[in-house]
Amino acid sequence: MPDVLVVGAGVMGLWAAVMAARAGHSVLVLERDRVGAGASGGLLGALMPHQPDRWNAKKQFQLQALVSLEAEIAGLETASGLSAGYRRTGRLMPLAADHHRERALKHAGDAATAWTLDGKRFSFDVLDAAPVPGWPATEAMAAGVVFDSLSGHISPRRYLQVLRAVLEGMPHVEIREGANVVSIDPSARTALLADGGRISFGHVVLSAGVSSFDLFSSLGLSPPRPIGTAVKGQAALFRGDIDPALPIIFDSGIxxxxxxxxxxxVGSTSEDSFDDPAATDGRLDEVIAAAWRLAPVLKGATLVERWAGLRPKAIGRDPMIGRHPDFPAVSLLTGGFKISFGIAHELARLVVGEMESGSPCKLPPSFTVDAHLEAARREKP
Structure with a gap:
């Protein structure tokens, strides 16, 4: 029987396994398909902060995570001998109108105080022209462009490979693919598999992306609303003469x-209604067209992949993290939606720390399981 059973092998689940193994626990990771088969195995890998205005606990947590991620990735790469494709390149945000520029100048003042951590200060600069001509296109930035030095990117699939390699080199850790967990019995501390098998555990971490919400329901509670939902995203991958040191471009969701x-x-869509979660369609074509307008160099690049997948959005929109208030052997680590990659390591660290100490995670209030349960109670059935 493993000390810790992790259900799901996306970036959240793999980090939970790493943190539990570092703490000396035996760990079993169960993945119904294969590592990274869900949203974590997508294409984008953007690591971007929230805007620096109206600073709060959530934004501070994300800032700390984005800063600490650099050292964590370096450690994983050293241990595995592999590259995760991480770079802090910054982000460019075109300003289409004067009122956008005025708002950006206010954000620059906010960042001067908010975006400082451990002696490192990150900028939010309003520029008249892009640092690299044509990136983004001049036509997209009639009122200038913002450059922030905090953002970066990581290769989603390489990141997962690095995490897996690290885990496979740790004692008392097993990753089992093709193991579909359909329900959790928190009293008996067992997980039921689709093939009828049962696995006992000391503690379980539910980190199975969209499937986490059904597993949550299997605990026997019936909130008036589902605790989360699936949001489809579509993205595309090009290859051409494109420098990986270039900043991310972000504009109006593109x-x-x-x-x-x-x-x-390039990406991405956010679709609450869809017929086929794995199909790409005209909505991706629209995203590609928008990306071509932002970065015309992509028109000469080769389209190598079109991708679609489902991202887990918890009912409160923020990640749903920590021990279940009624079941002390169950922790949630899910619902990261669009920000999982930048904060998964810190969330996993807190979940494992809470499991060991019995004391609640020191989380932003909106991240807690209680906050999401309250949001479900407020919603009408």
Missing amino acids: FVVPHEGGYCA
Whole structure:
């Protein structure tokens, strides 16, 4: 029987396994398909902070996580001998109108105080022209462009490979693919598999992306509303003469994210209603067209992949993290939606720390399981 059973092998689940193994626990990771088969195995890998205005606990937590991630990735790469494709390249945000520029100048003042941590200060600069001509296109930035030095990117699939390699080199850790957990019995501390098998555990971490919400329901509680939902995203991957050191471009929900080897990912849609979660369609074509307008160099690049997948959005929109208030052997580590990659390591650290100490995680209030349960109670059935 493992000390810690982790259900799900996306970036959240793998980090939970790493943190539990570092703490000396035996760990079993169960993945119904394969490592990274869900949203974590996508294309974008953008690591971007919230805007620096109206600073709060959530934004501070994300800032600390984005800063600490650099050292964590370096440690993983050293241990595995692999590269995760991480770079802090910054982000460019075109300003289409004068009132956008005025708001950005206010944000620059906010960042001067908020974006400082451990002696490091990150900028939010309003520029008249892009640092690299044509990136983004001049036509997209009639009122200038913002450059922030905090943002970066990581290759989602390489990141997962690095985490897996690290885990496979640790004692008392097993990753088992093709193991579909359909329900959790928190009293008996067992997980039921689709093939009828049962696995006992000391503690379980539910980190199975969209499936986490059904597993939550299997605990026997019936909140008036589902505790989370699936949001479909579509993205595309190009390859061409694109420098991986270029900043991310972000504009009105469109991401253009350079990666190693001349690759560049663009995305993404956010679809609450869909017929086929794995199909790409005209909505992705619209995203690609928007990306071409932002970065015309992509028109000469080769389209190598179209991708679609489901991202888990908890009912309170923020991640749902920590021990279940009624079941002390169950922890939630899910619902990261669009920000999981930048904060998964710190969330996993807190979940494992809470499991060991019995004391609640020191989380932003909106991240807690209680906050999401309250949000479900407030919603009408």
